[in-house]
Amino acid sequence: MTRTMAMALIFAVLATGAYGQEAAERYIPIGQSPGVSGKSSYLGPVRNVSMSAGTLTVLEDGVTRIVKVTDQTRIYQDYSAKQRSNGIGGLGDCRIGRTVEIKFIDAARRSEAEWIKVRMNGP
């Protein structure tokens, strides 16, 4: 039992990471990410963009949200409606009025984006 407790103390340092296969997400059209779309993501237009602050502003359920885009946030260009291959984009693709889907790192706090999909055939 002592040995087991010693092992427990040592292995307690092992961190548990996030999960979710990011690479394939690129090819999943806006609104179709299984277990995310329609449940915990934001889907709607971009209200404002601040390139200098690295933020997007969206209006969700009447609440204005400023969403942080970090170096770790992946931004995908969604061309699926045009039947073209989806690409990797940047914050510059998130123009005012374009439809985006945002998966948040913390679905409850909804302040930092894990990934953003931008519909590229929109206005």
Place this chain on the structure above:
Amino acid sequence: MDRRPTQASLHFAALAGATIALAACRVPPPPETLVEKGERIFFNETFAGNGRTCRTCHRPEDNFGLSPNFIATLPPADALFVAETNPALAKNFENPRLMREFALILENQDGFDDLATNFNLRGIPHTLALRTSVASSAGPRTGWGGDGAPGDGSLRAFATGAVIQHFAKTLARVPGVDFRLPTNDELDALEAFQFSLGRQQDLALPLPLVSPVAARGQAIFLDNTLGKCNACHVNAGANADPRIFGPNAGNRSFNTGVEALPDQPARLTGEPVSDDDGFGIPGNGEFNTPPLVEAADTGPFFHNNSVATLEAAVGFYDGEAFNNSPAGQLLKTATGSGIELDATQIAAIAAFLRVLNALENLREADNLAMRSIAATATAARGTELLGRALEELDDAATVLRTAELHPQSVAKLAGVRLTLERARKAHSGERTRLVRGVLAALPGLRGELVRAN
């Protein structure tokens, strides 16, 4: 014109009437269950892609995985070989040589931008006992990296990522053109089917094993000062010991140093093989823990199929690659030493795992045989289920015979197999009688491997 009925026409009318009456009496088939729907999709649905199905790589005849020996039996036109038959997939979709020689499948877990250099080659994990092996305190863990599913990372979402990676007609991977994505209903059904496969719960070790070698292997396995296997494979499953890793630890990922193994078979070919960084982008070098009960008949082993035999897989933990790895170093710090095993001890642990595998084969054979005589099983379905039960018996015999374990039981298994084979070819009543005979014999076979409590 004489319109009186002839004898022949009267006979035809009688036959037709009887047919209509029979049709009227026929009981409609029961509605398809979610699991049955999932099985149908898993086995048959191509998602408008390159012809592959889930079954292409997860063969029920090969324990829902895929081994080089099984690949060698497939015809050239099999959808597994689309990279050899579809010019649009000739480059950067698979490595046909490594697929055929080592059952390695190309994956782009770290992104699809640089297909020529940014890829990994991984073995195909079986889909057995997923009910016991996906959940963790950090969320679901799927695939070798633990992050195999897009979306919410669940087993339900896994099929979506698999279609994108493996089913595409071209490398542009345009949804609606190169494939269609599974619907929510299909994802529900696929998840239900996959969770239905194999064991539904973990064992409770130790078992009163009959073989002294397997029993010694079990003791070493459970000994946290010797084998130390149970810390990460509690009860020979895929989950970490909750006494060490905390309650609900579930499935955990570790960097055990497999990538550092020298002389890996795929690398010896000279084919391009990149370093696999495991979980995350960029990866942290960790891979998730597979269940061991099903190990003996599901080789090759580790995420890159780097060793072909169970004994070599156990022996890995006695080597420098493991003991110098982050996981090995942690184990050394926690227990005061690395893992040091001699050949007899390695063989004993493997013998223990072989007996566990054979017991699981017998359990599943029993389950399949029972289902074959259930009221809802049609003759064709019954034949299919008995075919799978036969494969389980064959696997049980093979995993024991390969290590000279329980030779008398292996001989008896051959007799039971013969009866089951006759049952598979028999019709209705005779089939049921023969299957019941097999079902009566299986507990005795089990009793030769593990004593009744």
